Amino acid sequence: MNRLGLGLGVAFGFLISAADFNDADFIHRMLLLQNWYPYEVYAAAMATAMVLLWLLTRIHWVTSLGGPLHLVRVAVRRRQIYGGLLFGAGWAFSSTCPVPAIGMTTSGSVLGLFVMAELFLGIELGEIRARGREPRTAPAAGVA
């Protein structure tokens, strides 16, 4: 499982950086709707995964490490909106998200390194908040 994780990480990281998602100015132009290439990449990725996952569920695919395939689906909750608003605000100013932040840092962007470091801090603060709420709420789906 560790080798699978490592391999998929290498593949995903390579593809994200090779598609220029490691350039903040590139993502900034995307958010200004001046650069449609990232949306094309995103749409092609989603379409490919959606079709193949649908096919795998249709043939009742059994995975080699985890038994019968079960796609994780979560219901709509208010926290997705609240968390989404905060995430989107951070995305707007930093022009990056968790994988591209690694790409920016490894390409040599000093400001990208600051964003990546604070992602660690923000996620850990979120974990502390979530743990503090656990006794009073039903078990929440883990962060993905």
Add this chain to the structure above:
Amino acid sequence: MHLLPNPLPWFVVGPLIGLVVVVLYAVANRPLGTSVAYHQVVLLLRSRATEVWRAWYWIGLVGGCLLAVFLQQGGIHLRLGYSFVSGWLPAPVAVVIMLASGIAMGYGARWAGGCTTGHGLCGSSARSWGGIVATGTFFLTAIVITNVFHVVTGGRM
């Protein structure tokens, strides 16, 4: 030496990224997620990792990004980055903006239960309504705020 076109065509990169999501589901029955991988790296450093493979996935991301940088750009080019911010704001102000943005994104991802990978790529592909709503909120918020600040700053940001 530049061994790869920069960037790779979208119709090559996009389907291959989709395959990463599919392979993890097809082999291990697990959803792809990156913010949780950040958390597992922290847990691994404290010898408390519950899903060590996610920390290895994060390490793999670093390796893959470095590989692309060397193949496309010939190596790491140290710079401040973010010309749309650092080009007109003093460096300390740009640093503060990035620090605050990183915390907001990390906290928001944990609050929302995922980021642009877990909800955006994986959740939406699995037709998870929660993932689709979160992804829509990510994109809409980022696009609106970016464009508002672009206007407010006279096109400098």
